[in-house]
Amino acid sequence: MNVEAAEMFIAEKRIGERIKYLRLKKSMGLVELGRHTGLSASFLSQLETGRVVPTLRNLARIAMVFSKDLNYFFEPEQETLFRVHRRGERVRLPQTGADDPSYFFESLGYLVPDRQLDPYFAEFLPVKTGRAPKPHQHAGCEFLYLLAGALDVRHGEATHHIEAGDAIYFDADTTHSYVCSGDTPATALIVTLQHPLTARVQSGSNLANGTNGRGVRSISTGMLQPVAAAKKNLQRML
Secondary structure (H helix, E strand, O other), X not given: OOHHHHHHHHHHXXXXXXXXXXXXXXXXXXXXXXXXXXXXXXXXXXXXXXXXXXXXXXXXXXXXXXXXXXXXXXXXXXXXXXXXXXXXXXXXXXXXXXXXXXXXXXXXXXXXXXXOEEEEEEEEOEOOOOOOOOOEOOOOEXXXXXXXXXXXXXXXXXXXXXXXXXXXXXXXXXOEEEEEOOOOOEEEEEEEEOOOOOOXXXXXXXXXXXXXXXXXXXXXXXXHOOHHHHHHHHHHHO
């Protein structure tokens, strides 16, 4: 490979940009990187801007500093994760297992592959005679931000009243339920973290302050199926 072809290859793989990304991610200056690699700061600067062609030996030195292997600089770059969920594309689902549901929910993230959390929009209906809250629990933790209305949230043996603008974060392993405590529906943004908690929070913690908000449970990655299958999975988990 001649110099011109090598330069084109380096430019195509954006090796200089990848090096700069790793360096800035570690908040490392050119001089510091030079000390670790034995390369001068001026050479590294030219390398990052694509003005010089690196040898495999130099790349290997740089890769070792950031605990990477040489393949990092030549493999295709991963696509940036970005998904838009249009309002009209969402599916409104009722509380599972209830003939007269007390809330409805919409998943805001079911199209995202390998997601680490599940966001929802929930609407809680005012109290109705004969309708009882349905306690539930699941692994991980949840966050609820009340957009409008008022809720009574039961977490374990405690009940907490929250109003529009209030937020709660809690251990979802503990049984929880919620009741709209106003004359108009309450709406909330809910986020559930799928991973189990690695440590229990002590009893005095604020985590015991609240509850999920709408009975939403973690959704499995099977939600990435078509909407019909996604609806089935959502109902099973709630």
